[in-house]
Amino acid sequence: MTDGWFAGLEPGDTEAAAASIREGTAEEPADWPALAVQAGFAEDEASYYRLLRAATVAAASAAATERERADDRQLVHAVRVMDDCREAANGLAERVAEWGGSRDADAGAGLDYARELADSEPSDPVDRRVASLARRVVDLDEERERLRRFVERTAPEVAPNLTAMAGPVLAARLIALAGGLAALAKKPSGTVQVLGAEDALFAHLRGSAPSPKHGIIYTHEYVRGTAREQRGSAARALAGKLAIAARVDHYSGERKPELETELDARIGRIREREGGT
Amino acid sequence: MTLPEGVERRSFEGRERLATSGPPAYGEPVVDGWRLWDAGRSKLGAMLDGGFDTGLRGGETVLYLGAAAGTTVSHVADFAGPTYAVEFAARPMRDLLSVARDRENLFPLLTDARRPETYAHVVEPVDVVIQDVATRGQARVALENRRFLGTDGRLIAAIKARSEDATRDPAPVFEDAVAELETGYEVLETGRLEPSHADHLGVVARPEDGTF
Numbered sequence: 001m002t003d004g005w006f007a008g009l010e011p012g013d014t015e016a017a018a019a020s021i022r023e024g025t026a027e028e029p030a031d032w033p034a035l036a037v038q039a040g041f042a043e044d045e046a047s048y049y050r051l052l053r054a055a056t057v058a059a060a061s062a063a064a065t066e067r068e069r070a071d072d073r074q075l076v077h078a079v080r081v082m083d084d085c086r087e088a089a090n091g092l093a094e095r096v097a098e099w100g101g102s103r104d105a106d107a108g109a110g111l112d113y114a115r116e117l118a119d120s121e122p123s124d125p126v127d128r129r130v131a132s133l134a135r136r137v138v139d140l141d142e143e144r145e146r147l148r149r150f151v152e153r154t155a156p157e158v159a160p161n162l163t164a165m166a167g168p169v170l171a172a173r174l175i176a177l178a179g180g181l182a183a184l185a186k187k188p189s190g191t192v193q194v195l196g197a198e199d200a201l202f203a204h205l206r207g208s209a210p211s212p213k214h215g216i217i218y219t220h221e222y223v224r225g226t227a228r229e230q231r232g233s234a235a236r237a238l239a240g241k242l243a244i245a246a247r248v249d250h251y252s253g254e255r256k257p258e259l260e261t262e263l264d265a266r267i268g269r270i271r272e273r274e275g276g277t
Numbered sequence: 278m279t280l281p282e283g284v285e286r287r288s289f290e291g292r293e294r295l296a297t298s299g300p301p302a303y304g305e306p307v308v309d310g311w312r313l314w315d316a317g318r319s320k321l322g323a324m325l326d327g328g329f330d331t332g333l334r335g336g337e338t339v340l341y342l343g344a345a346a347g348t349t350v351s352h353v354a355d356f357a358g359p360t361y362a363v364e365f366a367a368r369p370m371r372d373l374l375s376v377a378r379d380r381e382n383l384f385p386l387l388t389d390a391r392r393p394e395t396y397a398h399v400v401e402p403v404d405v406v407i408q409d410v411a412t413r414g415q416a417r418v419a420l421e422n423r424r425f426l427g428t429d430g431r432l433i434a435a436i437k438a439r440s441e442d443a444t445r446d447p448a449p450v451f452e453d454a455v456a457e458l459e460t461g462y463e464v465l466e467t468g469r470l471e472p473s474h475a476d477h478l479g480v481v482a483r484p485e486d487g488t489f
């Protein structure tokens with residue numbers, strides 16, 4: 001017959017017990033509580049269940065953390081490639097427009113023009129090359145869109161609180177810029193505030209520029225949509241809450257909607273100030 | 278139909294609702310230590326509320342498949358004995374873990390209910406399998422987990438039609454699922470869970486003797 005999860009374990013060794021819960025297998029269940037008592041692993045049923053609970057909680061918690069860690073790396077790849085696809089599509093769309101413009105005075109510009117050309121089936125060999133290039137551009141743009149949907153699905157699982165506050169794409173970019181959720185969770189809010197503004201920050205450190213007030217979080221409505229004089233305060237407030245959200249997501253993973261409520265109130269007060277000045 | 282011991286109808290804002298007694302788990306209303314068990318948020322709650330003869334008496338050993346964040350299983354652990362809760366998504370497991378921290382008889386397992394060999398070394402034979410996995414192949418999951426039930430055991434399952442086939446009419450989807458279940462179970466009762474849960478079928482069954 002097969003062994004229960006407790007076979008060969010010391011009763012106090014929760015770590016080994018968790019490993020055995022996660023890695024063990026059996027074809028059929030058995031009266032494990034009675035067998036464990038018989039084997040001397042537990043004194044009685046009550047103490048068996050206490051040990052079982054400690055072991056299952058530790059195992060599920062470790063497995064969940066591992067799973068999420070793996071997911072945050074997928075999210076980082078996805079958002080980076082998403083941005084690369086956008087850049088490549090825009091760059092190539094420009095080439096398409098230049099080339100197309102040399103053939104047709106009415107040629108349009110940008111992705112819309114590429115989309116238009118992609119649907120055409122010219123017979124001229126040069127126009128065929130331009131149309132084919134336009135199709136690559138459209139493909140890249142569609143891939144970017146699929147990646148965005150993937151990011152939107154994955155970000156709330158990897159970082160529910162950060163995503164609720166920042167939106168899935170900004171949340172994913174912050175995680176990517178920091179090099180992972182664990183790394184982001186360890187950053188002070190001042191660093192979160194200027195993530196993505198590294199060039200400006202180094203210029204400032206060299207003494208050739210003022211210190212940057214915000215990095216990528218500038219794309220957030222709470223910074224962009226706040227009057228210029230209050231933007232620094234808004235960026236500080238937002239970065240502070242995002243840093244906390246990243247920590248909650250990394251260390252506990254529990255949803256804390258009150259973080260958003262607090263941020264909303266704080267931004268409300270900051271924007272009121274601007275009315276007063 | 279009688280409710281299991283530990284489940285009562287209590288008055289919440291003037292309405293009689295199901296409730297169990299235990300530590301609060303997810304922000305549900307509590308009156309005199311009794312936690313509201315909202316049938317609109319729980320298929321098992323809807324089955325008990327709707328008068329299904331689940332055979333539950335209270336104190337049973339339970340294997341719960343598809344525990345998600347632990348809404349329903351928190352109530353089950355209040356009235357049942359040892360309760361094993363299987364969930365395979367990492368995110369809801371976080372909430373399930375905080376529910377388990379307050380309940381000594383709740384054992385969370387992050388694994389796949391389609392692969393009982395990954396938890397049969399932990400789960401003992403149980404009195405009841407409760408299933409709410411909302412995934413394709415729900416009858417298969419119930420059949421795979423039959424090994425945990427003795428001849429007097431009960432399967433209480435909620436089958437979600439859309440998980441099997443989002444384009445087909447629910448009625449034939451349910452027929453197929455019940456027919457498949459009947460290859461290993463004797464189906465005792467079925468009923469739609471409308472209006473609280475659209476396109477869900479509640480099923481109570483017991484293992485067919487003789488087979489296996």
Ligand SMILES: C[S@@+](CC[C@H](N)C(=O)[O-])C[C@H]1O[C@@H](n2cnc3c(N)ncnc32)[C@H](O)[C@@H]1O
Pocket residue numbers: 318319320342343344345346347348349350363364365366369388389390391409410411412
């Ligand atoms: C409808 S929800 C369950 C809600 C829960 N029973 C309640 O009432 O609180 C379905 C859950 O089943 C889980 N699930 C789906 N397929 C599964 C499988 N093969 N093994 C384990 N869990 C699964 C999903 O991750 C999801 O959390």
